[in-house]
Each structure stands twice: as C-alpha cells, then as structure tokens.
Amino acid sequence: GEDVEQSLFLSVREGDSSVINCTYTDSSSTYLYWYKQEPGAGLQLLTYIFSNMDMKQDQRLTVLLNKKDKHLSLRIADTQTGDSAIYFCAESIPGGGNKLTFGTGTQLKVEL
C-alpha cells in the first residue's frame, strides 16, 4: 500500500538551513512534491522532482531524491521566520489521475 512518512517537528534558527525528510513506499511514483501549509490556509506547491532525477534546485530550495532508499528531502537555505509552516511531501502514482498521497507533515519552527 501507499505510505508516506515524515518527522513531525523541526526547529531551526533564522539564517540556518533546514532539512525536512520524507520516506515513501511506492516505487512506481513518478513525481514527488513538496507543499507548504500556513495556519488556516490551503496548500502551496513549492517544488517537485521527477523520479529519474536525483536533485533539483530552485532558489533557496534544494530537493534530493534517493530512489533506491525511497527517501526525499527538502533543504531550505537561509531559513526565515516566514518559512515557519507545515511542509508536506506527496507522491503521485501513474494512472488514477495522478492523485496525491501525502505524508503527515513536518512542522517547521524558525526561531530568532
């Protein structure tokens, strides 16, 4: 079955890098996504990576994918207080309309 796991909390100091980790179980995933959710709000798509890539960089965000270990990470460089939110990884399985299976989310707290 599909299962996506994340650690629940991460606390970092402003200006440091944050690394949020995710493991997934379905090896047929084609795309993996990172979403950000602020309190009371919907989900904002941050970035995604295709399964045949091992790294993608987009400004302050770096996504690393280890397909062998089914491990995905999101690195946020120079973390700011505005980055405080819940971060979800999600996988998309081919077929079935590419519905997303989400992890439980990692709450990132950025301290001054």
Next chain:
Amino acid sequence: DTGVSQNPRHKITKRGQNVTFRCDPISEHNRLYWYRQTLGQGPEFLTYFQNEAQLEKSRLLSDRFSAERPKGSFSTLEIQRTEQGDSAMYLCASSLASGGANEQFFGPGTRLTVL
C-alpha cells in the same frame, strides 16, 4: 490570474443536516480533485474529475458523499446526514492534465464543523 477558490470558507452545522461546498478551479484546468484533511494529518484523496466525468472515488467517500462537476468547470461536494466524524477541512485542487508533472494547485479549503 485567479487561483482555485472555495466557498464557503467555514461551515458549522448540526449533526444530521446536509451541507454543500463549491469549488471553482483555475479556468483552463481540466482536472479537479477533492481531498479531506483532519487535524494533524496530511490531506487524503476523496475523488477527482476530468472535465465533467468523475473518474475515481476513494473508499473514504461513503454513500453520504456526492460530488458533481456538471459542465466541467466548478464542482460541488455534498454531504448528507452529516456526522461529527465529517468535521474536517475539505480541500479542492485543480490541474492541467498533461504528460508532465500534473501540478495540483489548491484552494484555501472549507472548514466543516459538525456539532
């Protein structure tokens, strides 16, 4: 450029009542998804449409739930005879089906509280 919109943003109802939510997707998007999110959890897939056709329903979608997308544009999600366990955030997303990443863009959600 307008994103995905959902109405109402909040709904409080008594157990046993019917509720209906609306989602307006990004205008050129042909796929529309409904997800449910409970406190402390990630969103869970409920159903999706490609144009006006409902192509998949999750087993989470009991027979009290019905979704429509009559003209392939906006969609409604109705819950009949609401139960306290239906309390959740209901999220709508839309995408443009292609051979690529099929990025899904989410609306702000409708928070349902069943008393």
